[in-house]
Amino acid sequence: MSPHDDRNITSVTKRHLPPFPPTPHRTTSQLSTTTVSAGRHDTSSRKLLSQTFDRPANSMQRDASSGDVDTLGNPRSSSQLDSRNELMTPSSSRPVSIRGDLSPLSSSPPYQLDEPAGTSSLMQRSTSFSSSSSHSSSRKGKERAIERLEFHEVEVSGESTPVLPDGGAARELRSLVRNSTMDAEVPSSVKSRAASLRGEHNPSHGTPNRSCSPRRYYVLTDAGKPVFASSEDSNESMTSLVALAQTLISIFAEDDDRIRSIIKGGQRIAFVLKTPLYLFCVSDWGEPEHVLRVQLEYIHLHILSVVTSTQLSRAFQRRSNFDPTRLLEGTDNFLRNLIARSQYDFSYLTSTLQPLRMPPALRDTAAAALMPPARFKDLLYVLLVAGGHIVTLLRPRKHSIHPSDLHLLLNTLASSTTLRSSETWLPICFPKFNPAGFVHAYISFVLPDVGLVFVSADRDAFEDLRGWKDIVMEKLETDKTLAKIQAAIPQHEYSVSAVGSPGLRHFIYKSRQHVQITSPAWEAPYDQDALSRQRVVTMYQRLHDAVHSRSGQSSPLKLVYTKSENEACLAWITKPFELYITVTPHLTKSAVVAAANSVARWMAGEEGKVFLKDAPVF
Structure with a gap:
């Protein structure tokens, strides 16, 4: 039977479709962050890790009782600051001033994301952390609270052990990870929040003009069969990489744990486990882990749009080593296009829409x-x-x-x-x-x-x-x-000069009420330089991570400012909107605040054009 026939058989009809189920909400548990040194352990496995991950890429409801809903019909919450569908209802549509709307965080001024030369840095104190804290109880009492495994100074010698077919590398990796996570000396304190945001854990942050490789995305089954790769890897290389990923996942799974990400040198490897499929991404852009996980989630959702979760589960129940590539035949172009769109489109990260700008x-x-x-x-x-x-x-x-x-x-x-x-x-x-x-x-x-x-x-x-x-x-x-x-x-596109704010280069404005965003076209110096655009987008992603506490911070921030030799960026979150702006680095902080207020005032008069408001219902 062809995949098309299978889809028709399982298509939803009126009598099978649940009566308008609510949008499911997923939460992610917050795990402690532990830095683990692997410098003193077996070198052959570390060389294998280095050779594998350092390889350059070859290519790139509405609520009937309250009526408090957004344009898409999703309910809003006044108690959460989640950028997905849990949005705060604005108390007023009037543009809000940074000076007048935001109260200080505790007793401290706004946090600063970076610490350029000659600029003071406002940091949050590190939290004390003992070695026993690295192991938290879980539903079975043995889950390790290790969210990231960082490999420092991975300089190795000797020959690497082959991954296949004898499984020797898997055993050595198992020993490496277990020894690292269980026996290595745990730092006396966790890195401070400001240091983490500045990107000190990732060397790529300190070199804003460095060239980054295209992110690489992979999908495999829980039996280790390759399903999709965004880059044109050779079969041998693909097999080795997938086998290594499968081994790392299984190491944590044996202890009822789930690996989330690895930081090795300047690269981050993020994992999303959606049994019977595993997804992971390799990136050296310097973005937060949450960004990669969102993109992997979209890849998984697109696979489910072609083959439903019921079909996948049924197929793997019949045969544990089932190969789903036949069911997904012809979808590579769709997945690669989705990946390309999600790299720079902020609506994917914020789970919003950007409607056509029109009267x-x-x-x-x-x-x-x-x-x-x-x-x-x-x-x-x-x-x-x-x-x-x-x-x-x-x-x-x-x-x-x-x-x-x-x-x-x-x-x-x-x-x-x-x-x-x-x-x-x-x-x-x-x-x-x-x-x-x-x-x-x-x-x-x-x-x-x-x-x-x-x-x-x-x-x-x-x-x-x-x-x-x-x-x-x-x-x-x-x-x-x-x-x-x-x-x-x-x-549809408009110029940032329409705002009339000197020094303003770019911005992203999100209406929390309508779950929609808008941004001007890229202009000099970003319109002709892909590396500069990548740098700004990555900074936006880090700012978004900071104001929403996506990396396990103790609390979200309302205002975050960062400055480099290339540009300065500001993130500002209020009940009615979120705003991310990029300005020339020569502006004073008061001028940056004035630019943000200018965007807020200008958007108050443009919302009717750029946003879909009061969409009809039937």
Whole structure:
């Protein structure tokens, strides 16, 4: 039976689909961070680690009772500062001043992320840590509280032990890791929060102009079979790397523990374990661990959009060494495109959307034309897409849609020329909606870069939705709405100079109310220099990590400032919005604060254009 037949058989129909399940929420336990030296242990295994990971890449619901929901229908919380769907409801839409809105953190001024020469550094004191603290009780009482395993001074000699076929390297690695984590001298204190944010654990942070390799992403089964690699590794190299990763994962699994990341020299290896699939990434960009884990989560979600979790579980239950590559045949291009989009698109990290920038009246007119008739009982979402961005989105009144599911849909549309050239009835799984089954999407690009997407739980609704599309087209063409939308596509980008703030180079503004972001086009000195853009994006990621306590910090920050010889960056989080700005390094701190306030004031008048507000429901 072909994969396509399998998908049709397991597609969701009305009677199988749960009645609008809420978006699942996942939490990550916070583990203590321990630095472990591996310098005095066996050298052959460390050489194997060094040779393997230092190899350069060859290529690159709405709540019916309260009504307190965001544009996508997800409930907001006033008690959390999570950048995903747990958003704080703003008390006012008025732009907030940094001086007037933010109270000091404890009794200290705002933390500083970096410590450039001649600039004072405001640090949080290190927390005392004893050797016994490195082992915390778990559900079985033996889980080690080790989140990161750092290898320092990995200088080795001698010949490396082969990974296959005798398993000798696995045994030596097992001894290395166990000896390192259990017997090595544990530092008397954990690194301070400020030092961690400055990137002292990763040498790449200290060289902002260094060239970084493309991140490498890998997927394997829990039996060690390679499934996907983003780089063009040789078969032998791929086999060795996957075998090594499998060994490291199994070392921790034997003690009912889960490896999260390894820092070796200037590289970080992050892991996401989603049995029966394991995912990991190798990066030397200097970003926080959370960034890589989010990107790996998206890769896993995209795999589930093609093969549901139920299908995967059933296949591996029948055969533990099942090879899922046949089911995923033809998806490499989709996965690589997803990876490319997630490198610089901040909406992936923040789990938000960036709608098409356009006049709000035009958006409302398009939404009115898309209001579905009452007879479509199983219709879930109605979307109008232009230029790769959402123009408008309609949803059921008591139902929400997760931004991650929309990212998967938009990536699918952008990665296939077939979908853009003909009417398509596509079975697709939205993992945040229902990871166990498919919904069906009617896709029709009425213009080369403008498409209609109708998502239904009824697998037999193609003809009905196709007929309704003709009615929608008549409405969109009556007052030339479609032509106006197409004309708005090249107007989506805007210049940072529109803010009118001297020294401002770039910014990212997130509306916490609408779960959406906006940012200007890259301009000098970043428009022609990919390395400079990479440096700024990585700094944004570190700032985001700081204000949201993604790396296990004791508490989130409201204001973070960092400065280098190339630029200065500021992160500012309030109830209505989050703001990340980049300015020239010559600005004083008071001028940086003024630039941030200028962006907040300017955005107050532009929200109607850049954000999808008050999306219709049916």
